[in-house]
Amino acid sequence: MSGIELPRFVFDQMVDQARALAPVEACGILAGREGRVWRLYEMTNVDDSSDHFMMNPAEQFSVVKLIRAAGLKMIAVYHSHPATPARPSEEDIRLALQPGVAWVILSLERPEEPYARAFEIEEGRVTEIPLSIVRGQA
Amino acid sequence: MKLIINGEEVATRDGLNVNELLVEHDVKMPEMVSVELNGQIIRRHVYETTQLNEGDKVEFLYFMGGGGGAE
Amino acid sequence: MGLSEQQIERYSRHIILDQVGGTGQERLLSSKVLIVGTGGLGAPAALYLAAAGVGTLGLVDDDNVDLTNLQRQVIHHTPDVGRPKVDSARAKIASINPDVRVETYAFRATAANIGEIIGEYDFVIDGTDNFGSKFLINDACWFEKKPYSHAGILRFYGQLMTVLPGESACYRCIFHEPPPPDAVPSCSQAGVLGVLAGVIGSLQATEAIKYLLGIGELLTNRLLTYDALKMEFRAVKLNRNVECCLCGQDAAITELKDELPPACDLKGRS
Numbered sequence: 001m002s003g004i005e006l007p008r009f010v011f012d013q014m015v016d017q018a019r020a021l022a023p024v025e026a027c028g029i030l031a032g033r034e035g036r037v038w039r040l041y042e043m044t045n046v047d048d049s050s051d052h053f054m055m056n057p058a059e060q061f062s063v064v065k066l067i068r069a070a071g072l073k074m075i076a077v078y079h080s081h082p083a084t085p086a087r088p089s090e091e092d093i094r095l096a097l098q099p100g101v102a103w104v105i106l107s108l109e110r111p112e113e114p115y116a117r118a119f120e121i122e123e124g125r126v127t128e129i130p131l132s133i134v135r136g137q138a
Numbered sequence: 139m140k141l142i143i144n145g146e147e148v149a150t151r152d153g154l155n156v157n158e159l160l161v162e163h164d165v166k167m168p169e170m171v172s173v174e175l176n177g178q179i180i181r182r183h184v185y186e187t188t189q190l191n192e193g194d195k196v197e198f199l200y201f202m203g204g205g206g207g208a209e
Numbered sequence: 210m211g212l213s214e215q216q217i218e219r220y221s222r223h224i225i226l227d228q229v230g231g232t233g234q235e236r237l238l239s240s241k242v243l244i245v246g247t248g249g250l251g252a253p254a255a256l257y258l259a260a261a262g263v264g265t266l267g268l269v270d271d272d273n274v275d276l277t278n279l280q281r282q283v284i285h286h287t288p289d290v291g292r293p294k295v296d297s298a299r300a301k302i303a304s305i306n307p308d309v310r311v312e313t314y315a316f317r318a319t320a321a322n323i324g325e326i327i328g329e330y331d332f333v334i335d336g337t338d339n340f341g342s343k344f345l346i347n348d349a350c351w352f353e354k355k356p357y358s359h360a361g362i363l364r365f366y367g368q369l370m371t372v373l374p375g376e377s378a379c380y381r382c383i384f385h386e387p388p389p390p391d392a393v394p395s396c397s398q399a400g401v402l403g404v405l406a407g408v409i410g411s412l413q414a415t416e417a418i419k420y421l422l423g424i425g426e427l428l429t430n431r432l433l434t435y436d437a438l439k440m441e442f443r444a445v446k447l448n449r450n451v452e453c454c455l456c457g458q459d460a461a462i463t464e465l466k467d468e469l470p471p472a473c474d475l476k477g478r479s
Binding site: 144145167169170172174177178179181197199200201202203204205206207208209 | 246248249250251252272275277278281282335336337338339340343360361362363366367368382383384385387388389392393395396397401403405406410432434443445446447448450452
Binding site: 007009031032033038039066068069070071072 | 232356371373376419420423424425426427429
């Protein structure tokens with residue numbers, strides 16, 4: 001994947017969700033087409049923890065169905081780091097088992113300046129990929 | 139036997155094959171339709187040899203080439 | 210981009226919809242839909258897509274407006290008789306919505322030209338009126354990996370389906386190849402209730418808009434059939450066909466061709 005384009009309004013939604021759930025990690029799925037995110041789907045963090053997250057497979061399955069029904073593709077799994085940098089932890093890397101998706105981490109370590117970074121994680125190898133916040137849809 | 143044809147329950151005689159069913163349902167030529175049997179599209183050359191059984195779901199999908207243009 | 214005051218007013222009924230919003234409307238304004246055939250199906254599709262603010266509409270049709278068209282091709286009016294259809298359509302679109310840019314292709318879609326045309330667009334609408342063209346569009350969208358809306362009408366009946374190439378059933382998954390010339394009548398032979406074109410063409414525009422916005426459930430892996438006399442809609446569930454000669458395993462069709470192809474080669478299956 002060469003990079004992800006994230007519309008500002010989706011970024012804002014991620015931030016709102018992360019702030020509302022802090023100090024617990026928030027998580028969800030970003031869906032769109034050809035590297036451009038159309039929308040996010042909030043998911044439940046079944047671990048309800050401040051240093052890791054886990055999605056419910058049944059909930060994930062339903063969301064993937066909705067994504068496909070709308071002719072969109074799953075682009076990334078995102079989660080928040082309420083107090084640490086936007087860098088995959090050991091655990092994040094270990095649990096990044098889903099192929100073909102990117103991993104987006106939103107950091108609230110600087111509460112007034114939330115920021116996100118995107119990564120590809122394959123067999124324990126982490127590669128950062130460009131994430132650009134874009135205005136509108138054009 | 140009971141078949142479900144185009145969503146409706148229909149009673150037919152036993153031992154019917156797909157070709158015979160088309161005739162019974164006024165499909166004038168097999169080439170006018172595509173037949174889906176229990177979720178799978180079946181090819182025309184097997185219509186004659188495909189036996190229908192109790193509870194089979196059959197859909198006749200009509201070829202429609204019109205688009206309201208000149209043709 | 211951003212919407213102007215006028216646009217916010219024009220599209221207000223879209224913008225207040227949760228699933229659309231200003232963002233969705235901006236998306237529509239930056240989208241491109243190709244309508245192949247500016248006749249019965251293409252006419253209502255073009256009118257509604259223009260009204261909706263789809264930023265670029267491509268129109269393909271080599272024909273001129275004929276008196277017999279006016280019974281159903283509602284984008285063409287009596288004074289347009291004799292005029293190229295794409296011109297007639299472009300003028301009405303401009304009148305409905307100056308935000309919409311129209312590209313016209315006043316020639317017949319063929320294997321030689323269609324791939325290149327399709328490449329520019331986000332979604333394609335099959336508004337054609339003959340099997341050769343319908344199979345051509347299906348095949349071209351497969352090779353170009355373009356999502357499209359298939360539809361057909363005849364007498365009092367219509368059908369439509371949305372195809373996401375490589376993901377959902379294509380036209381050939383269901384209807385392997387064009388029928389022999391005498392098997393299925395055309396609209397000019399058997400007739401068609403004019404308003405059918407409006408119903409089905411509008412549904413095609415609906416699918417295009419849903420696709421562009423990324424909302425709802427597209428009509429994939431389902432053939433929607435409409436019986437106007439019974440006023441009945443049925444959605445027949447379908448699957449991608451493993452034996453499809455275009456998108457299945459061991460697919461026999463590997464390139465785009467104009468002539469009605471020979472019977473799909475089953476490659477050893479009997």
